[in-house]
Amino acid sequence: MPELLTTDETSAYLRLSERKLYELVANGAVPCSKVTGRWLFPKVALDRWIASGFGGPAHLASATAPPIIGGSQDPLLEWALRESGSGIASLPEGSEAGLRRLARNEVTAAAIHLHRLDGEGDDEAANIEAVEQTPGLHDAVVIVFARREQGLLVAPRNPLALTDIASVAGRKARMAQRQSGAGAQLLLLSMLARAGVAPQDLVSVKPACATGPDLAQAIRSGRADCGIATRAVARAAGLDFLPLTWERFDLVLRQREYFLPRAQILFDFIRKPAFPERAAELGGYDIGEAGRVRLVN
Numbered sequence: 001m002p003e004l005l006t007t008d009e010t011s012a013y014l015r016l017s018e019r020k021l022y023e024l025v026a027n028g029a030v031p032c033s034k035v036t037g038r039w040l041f042p043k044v045a046l047d048r049w050i051a052s053g054f055g056g057p058a059h060l061a062s063a064t065a066p067p068i069i070g071g072s073q074d075p076l077l078e079w080a081l082r083e084s085g086s087g088i089a090s091l092p093e094g095s096e097a098g099l100r101r102l103a104r105n106e107v108t109a110a111a112i113h114l115h116r117l118d119g120e121g122d123d124e125a126a127n128i129e130a131v132e133q134t135p136g137l138h139d140a141v142v143i144v145f146a147r148r149e150q151g152l153l154v155a156p157r158n159p160l161a162l163t164d165i166a167s168v169a170g171r172k173a174r175m176a177q178r179q180s181g182a183g184a185q186l187l188l189l190s191m192l193a194r195a196g197v198a199p200q201d202l203v204s205v206k207p208a209c210a211t212g213p214d215l216a217q218a219i220r221s222g223r224a225d226c227g228i229a230t231r232a233v234a235r236a237a238g239l240d241f242l243p244l245t246w247e248r249f250d251l252v253l254r255q256r257e258y259f260l261p262r263a264q265i266l267f268d269f270i271r272k273p274a275f276p277e278r279a280a281e282l283g284g285y286d287i288g289e290a291g292r293v294r295l296v297n
Helices: 007-014 018-026 043-051 057-063 075-084 095-103 123-133 165-170 183-195 212-220 231-237 261-269 274-282
Strands: 033-035 038-042 068-071 089-092 109-112 140-154 174-178 203-209 226-230 240-254 293-296
Touching (some): 007 043, 038 043, 075 140, 075 231, 095 109, 095 240, 123 140, 140 231, 183 226, 183 240, 203 212, 212 231, 226 231, 231 240, 231 274
Parallel strands (some): 068 089
Antiparallel strands (some): 109 240
């Protein structure tokens, strides 16, 4: 059987009338995509849909998540959501919080950039491992949005002459931090482990900052000396940036959500010329793999 089924083939495979199948399509209840005027149905996604235990269109319609991307805040993502006309909103609370909301079906997708707390192993695989290990995400798909450059944000001209995480602890710099479970906070804990520095050795600024721009504002106002965020956030805030690492920034969706119109509008948009142009303007992005599927769980 082919990987992409036609309407006739899908009706026979699901043992439904074409009328009932079109009803499911109209309700956004079955994974499908319109290509050159024809509906096509990925067999793998159909199998996952059946295995999920959703018995009928009424249940599926109610199970459709609200059009919100939870998880991490990102300037390029927020711009793409606006400019694409997808109708998807953003709820930035941190990567781990986004995954939990996705598992509870409270958001249509989660934006994540996770890191190993022990500072060992391959951070390239951290996002994939988290999705595979999160209960309730057996039907998830992980899509590349970008790779991002993370680093230390400091005041212009770097008055404390900071160089890395060890220098932050050694010079007692006041460090703004993110909330527990945020990707930048996980990166900080990973960097501390690699440098052999205990978290309590840092001079932490309270309260925690909800987003990268909030952290940048803490530095601009003089409340903090430094903090971890992306190059794009540093550039927008007029702060100096000390690069630390590149990381994976991925979008996680349920397979059925990936084929719905809102998500398809967003993924179509990131293939257009305006997307790399904006990424270059913001700075600190590698979008060479944007839209590539990293995992079908």
